Amino acid sequence: MQRVGIPQGLFYHYYYPLWKTFFEDLGAEVVCSGPTNRATVEQGIAAAVDESCFPVKVYFGHxxxxxxxxxxxxxxxxxxxxxxxxxxxxxxxxVPDMIKAAIPNLPTVIDMIVDMSKNNKIFDQEVVRVGNYFTRDRLAIKRAYQHGIDEQKKCEQICLSGYSTTEAIALWEGEQMDLPPRYDLQIGVLGHGYSLYDQTISMNLVQRLRNMGCRVFFTEGCDHIKIEHAAATMPKRVFWTLGRKNVGAALYFSQQEQIDGIIYLACFGCGPDSMIGDLIERKIKDKPFMMVTVDEHTGEAGMVTRLEAFCDMLRRRRYAGSDSNLAPHGEYVYRPAGVNERSATGICNSSADQ
Ligand code: SF4
Structure with missing residues (x-):
């Protein structure tokens, strides 16, 4: 059986179920590089050009x-x-050209162009071209692709239950996972999926927030149409797909009463982030907002401190009844015991609340 490798970086976090199903239906075995760890980062940094952003360097490692x-x-x-x-x-x-130039002894590269900006016909031809590595049966290739699309949709449905795309992929593959049942803060988190949902790149930001008593909302867990409507209120259309989703989600979160605050994870060296992050920061007026920038030198302690400070500020703000974005001074961080409503204690049960 022929074996196809898929790096667990960049597009993996959005389209892995589609391509895994596609290749497996054509008789190949799919091998994924697995979660990012420190060795992956070090290998990627050594091979990638310095000007690359952090997620691209990590991709080289994979x-x-x-x-x-x-x-x-x-x-x-x-x-x-x-x-x-x-x-x-x-x-x-x-990325494919950079990798071919920088990494010797690559297996045969399946380099396919995905460009839906013009028409789907060229893309359909590309799918057949890729399928031809494994079979000459056009019908089988089309069926495999359609099956991939169906599996991708299943994974996207899982995201609507509050899981990140990476968690949804794990669930789709049969892993068991539960969201924490109790929380006292609700936070919208934004960023590119390949950095935000990668535990090493994001310094485990999502899980840390959950451990601090937060329920976390993701762009992929929101109604796609509402996000597009929110993004359409911008004076000029944001033409980066992921950037537009982040802007739309930020505006949508800012209108949701139950959201206590918004965090944007940006990557150092990212051109779109430098613009989109700033744009969001200017637009979000009614909610506390924090932008966290990471790169390969980011320390865990700094990340933990910022998240803890942000959560403490949100709790102070709620319990002080302040409408401002500033943390009030001299108020309770935690409400005295014995008060049960969320608006006061902030504690509620996720299953009851969904
Ligand atoms: S959007 Fe930013 S983080 Fe993503 S690949 Fe481009 S430069 Fe890198």
Missing amino acids: VQKLCALGLDYIFLPRLVSVEPRSYICPKFMG
Whole structure:
């Protein structure tokens, strides 16, 4: 059986179920590089050009991990656009070329162009071209792709229950996982999925917030149409797909009464983040907002301190009854025991609240 490697970085966090199903239906075995760890980061930094953003460097590390496994193929799609009139960050376009130039001894690269900005016909031809690595049966290739789309939709449904895309992929693959039942804060978190949902890149931001008593809301867990409507209120259309979703989600979260605060995870060296993060910061007027920037040098202690300070500020703000974005001084961080309503104690049960 031929083996195809898929790096667990960048597009993985959005489209893994689709491509895993596609290749498996065509008779291949899919090998994923697994979660990012410190060794992946170090390998990626050593191989990537300095100007790359952190997630791209990490992607290099995943590719190297796969190279050591003696695979037949490695899947490195060139994402240009995944919807009409919108684009993915240009670094996605260059990644396959950067990797071919920097990493020797790659398995055969399946380099496919995903560009839905013009018409789907060229994309359909690309799907058939990729399928031809495994079979000449066009019908089987089309069926495999359609099956992949169906599985992708199942995974997106799981996200609507409050899981990140990466958690949804794990659930889709059969893992068991439960969301924490109790929380006293509700926080909208934003960022690119491949950095926000990667535990090493984000310094485990999502789980840390949950451990601090927060229920976390993601862009993918919100109604897609509401997010697009919110994003459409911008004077100019944001033409980066992920950037527009982040702007839309930020505006949507800011209108939700139950959301206590919003956190944006940005990556150092990211062009779109430098603009989108700033744009969101200016637009969010009614909710506490924090932007956290990470890179390969970010320390865990700094991240923990910022998250704890943000949560403490939100609790002070709620219990002091302040409408301002400033943390009031001299008020309770925690409400005295014995008061049960969420508006006072903030404690509620997620299953009852959903
Ligand atoms: S959007 Fe930013 S983080 Fe993502 S690939 Fe582009 S530069 Fe890197």
